Amino acid sequence: MQTQKVIDHIVAWLKDYATNANQKGFVIGVSGGIDSAVTSTLCAKTGLELLCLEMPIHQAPNQSNRAARHIDWLQENFPNVSRRPVNLTPVFDSLVAAFPAVDNEEERFMSLANTRARLRMTSLYYFAALHSYLVAGTGNKVEDFGVGFYTKYGDGGVDLSPIADLLKTEVYTIAKVLGVNEEIIKAAPTDGLWGDDRTDEDQIGASYPELEWAMAMKEEGKKASDFEGRQHEVFSIFMKFNRMNQHKMLPIPVCEIPESLK
Structure with missing residues (x-):
């Protein structure tokens, strides 16, 4: 950088x-x-x-x-x-x-x-x-x-x-x-x-360098099954938080009304 x-x-x-x-x-x-x-x-x-x-x-x-x-x-x-x-x-x-x-x-x-x-x-x-x-x-x-x-x-x-x-x-x-x-x-x-x-780290269970690694692996399309030991654990932690907190990262969902109902 x-x-x-x-x-x-x-x-x-x-x-x-x-x-x-x-x-x-x-x-x-x-x-x-x-x-x-x-x-x-x-x-x-x-x-x-x-x-x-x-x-x-x-x-x-x-x-x-x-x-x-x-x-x-x-x-x-x-x-x-x-x-x-x-x-x-x-x-x-x-x-x-x-x-x-x-x-x-x-x-x-x-x-x-x-x-x-x-x-x-x-x-x-x-x-x-x-x-x-x-x-x-x-x-x-x-x-x-x-x-x-x-x-x-x-x-x-x-x-x-x-x-x-x-x-x-x-x-x-x-x-x-x-x-x-x-x-x-x-x-x-x-x-x-x-x-x-x-x-x-106490709350998440992984350090930021570990999470950065997991984030990069996700972007490469990797899965938890691709890793063993601590890497498997860290990647699983990252994916758990990533899935759980999608509601924060995505736009607020809007219920779109079909034109036929208007």
Whole structure:
């Protein structure tokens, strides 16, 4: 990958898109992870206004602290960057209290994890509308089009996706060239939806390099039966998530009415 040229291409694309849309800049949720760090830096490099939101919801301190230090770094290097802390924990707790109790606490726990992402999306669009900004998405190619590892209408609810054609390993390569803080580059990827330190690999069962391999094998038309051992396991994991999350990756289905019924 021609890293610097890719960076320049994304920055130019972002600036052109915002200008053509008659928007002043971007708003992004900074989580302390690699994807939001890279995306926010690319947005900052456009020279357009960038608002970074910190939106903790019972967040692990190490995640919140990484996010804060990244925004500090952005503001030291880019005069167009501003920040806004938005503590969503009380909002989340009030919403949980308003919901009825359920028998299956595990299912409730999963639903509430996705609710966190949707509260953040709502907050991003509030500030976007307030300042004429675009909501910049932070999903990479493996998450968005491989395993669908994001929340529908949560972190998947964005105006544009600057890094969605980059594999996770390519995002790390860009991060190093951009000068993103080493602590973010070294941190294990996590979606930050659980209030603990569980990683993406803990949840998926495979690392991003493994998932990238499986994604490439799928594109070549391979099947799980073509592999043995760990490769078979990883490919099966990838295909399970890929099939299960097609509803996120495909356009919303529309019930088309036959002309004969109109």
